Amino acid sequence: MLKDLDSQYVLPTYARQNVSFVSGKNALLTDSEGKEYIDFTSGIGVVSVGHGNERLSRAICDQVSRIIHISNLYLIAPQAACAKRIVEQSGYDMKCFFANSGAEANEGAIKIARKYGEVDGSVKRYKIITLEHSFHGRTITALKATGQEAMHNYFGPFPDGFVYASSIDEIEGLIDDHTVAVMIELVQGEGGVQPLDREKVQALAAMLKRRDILLMVDEVQTGIYRTGEFLASNLYNIEPDVITMAKGLGGGVPIGVVMTSKKDIFAPGDHGSTFGGNYLSTSAASAVLDILEEYKQSGELDKAFLYFEKALTKFYEAHTDLFTASVGFGMMRGLRAKDAATLAAVINNAREAGVMVLKAGRNTLRLLPPLTITKEEIDEGFARLEKAVAAL
Numbered sequence: 194m195l196k197d198l199d200s201q202y203v204l205p206t207y208a209r210q211n212v213s214f215v216s217g218k219n220a221l222l223t224d225s226e227g228k229e230y231i232d233f234t235s236g237i238g239v240v241s242v243g244h245g246n247e248r249l250s251r252a253i254c255d256q257v258s259r260i261i262h263i264s265n266l267y268l269i270a271p272q273a274a275c276a277k278r279i280v281e282q283s284g285y286d287m288k289c290f291f292a293n294s295g296a297e298a299n300e301g302a303i304k305i306a307r308k309y310g311e312v313d314g315s316v317k318r319y320k321i322i323t324l325e326h327s328f329h330g331r332t333i334t335a336l337k338a339t340g341q342e343a344m345h346n347y348f349g350p351f352p353d354g355f356v357y358a359s360s361i362d363e364i365e366g367l368i369d370d371h372t373v374a375v376m377i378e379l380v381q382g383e384g385g386v387q388p389l390d391r392e393k394v395q396a397l398a399a400m401l402k403r404r405d406i407l408l409m410v411d412e413v414q415t416g417i418y419r420t421g422e423f424l425a426s427n428l429y430n431i432e433p434d435v436i437t438m439a440k441g442l443g444g445g446v447p448i449g450v451v452m453t454s455k456k457d458i459f460a461p462g463d464h465g466s467t468f469g470g471n472y473l474s475t476s477a478a479s480a481v482l483d484i485l486e487e488y489k490q491s492g493e494l495d496k497a498f499l500y501f502e503k504a505l506t507k508f509y510e511a512h513t514d515l516f517t518a519s520v521g522f523g524m525m526r527g528l529r530a531k532d533a534a535t536l537a538a539v540i541n542n543a544r545e546a547g548v549m550v551l552k553a554g555r556n557t558l559r560l561l562p563p564l565t566i567t568k569e570e571i572d573e574g575f576a577r578l579e580k581a582v583a584a585l
């Protein structure tokens with residue numbers, strides 16, 4: 194049995210559900226028993242253009258049949274092309290560094306901040322302020338940047354210089370002569386789909402600019418049209434100094450990127466990655482960006498967002514006995530369950546009923562469908578969610 198093989202040879206870092214998927218078509222997945230599911234998770238915001246996307250798989254196959262990887266010691270045409278697409282779609286005057294995951298992209302952001310603090314004054318500025326309930330990744334430094342003390346158990350000692358603010362209002366009071374950057378998610382994902390207030394973020398951005406402190410936005414989950422615009426930073430109408438992306442960028446192929454307006458921050462040798470930005474991952478990302486840019490420009494993406502929002506609102510309003518709020522933007526949505534036990538039961542029943550949903554924070558039902566989800570798939574997914582809550 195697969196479950197036995199997994200538990201015999203794979204370290205048990207995940208509380209895995211006993212189901213394995215064998216095929217997918219957009220937002221529809223089929224498991225090894227032949228049961229079908231509507232996927233409202235997209236592999237935690239990764240499979241942005243759906244499962245089995247033909248245009249993406251053709252682009253990947255075309256590339257891997259020629260070159261998968263050379264190394265960053267040589268010019269890489271798909272990497273340069275992908276960087277151009279990311280920068281142009283963002284609308285920011287920046288340059289990119291490619292990594293392989295969200296945590297690694299954030300490591301790059303932290304290194305940018307640390308070097309910025311070194312070269313720009315007599316006192317070394319090194320402190321980075323992050324928010325409580327944030328999530329920035331699992332490497333030792335990204336974990337320390339993550340403002341959730343419970344996740345820090347066992348793994349110290351950590352690098353110095355991370356300071357946690359309990360809310361955006363508290364950030365300014367925590368700044369001292371050693372502060373070099375503030376790193377935030379505009380909508381906290383893992384922390385429970387918590388959007389920050391737009392006016393407060395704009396005021397924070399202006400204050401940081403005045404004080405020459407970098408604003409670094411972790412868009413690993415919010416980026417690549419997840420919240421409706423290419424970046425949540427576009428939606429919030431701010432100009433960060435550093436932005437990281439990962440999840441939705443490669444459509445499932447591992448890739449992370451950090452981009453910055455501090456274009457001269459790194460010199461050769463300051464940072465690097467063996468796999469980062471290789472032919473495979475950057476040609477996949479460019480195909481994803483092609484697909485989603487067209488989808489956005491044709492108006493289809495906004496139509497899908499509206500349709501999803503309408504279906505979600507209808508579901509929420511019919512079940513205010515179970516849920517206390519509907520939160521989020523675009524296709525990054527949450528319903529606050531009245532308690533953790535209710536949420537666990539809903540998620541379990543949903544799987545039984547053939548729709549996959551996620552948990553975030555303590556009690557939030559999180560929905561991150563593929564951005565290409567169809568109206569029929571949305572209707573079917575919510576019909577199954579209705580069944581799931583009816584069976585409570």
Ligand SMILES: *Cc1c(COP(=O)(O)O)cnc(C)c1O
Nearest residue numbers: 294295296328329330382413414
């Ligand atoms: C998922 C996530 C990360 C970590 O990404 P990995 O690819 O798992 O390293 C970092 N920041 C945010 C906001 C995320 O949602």
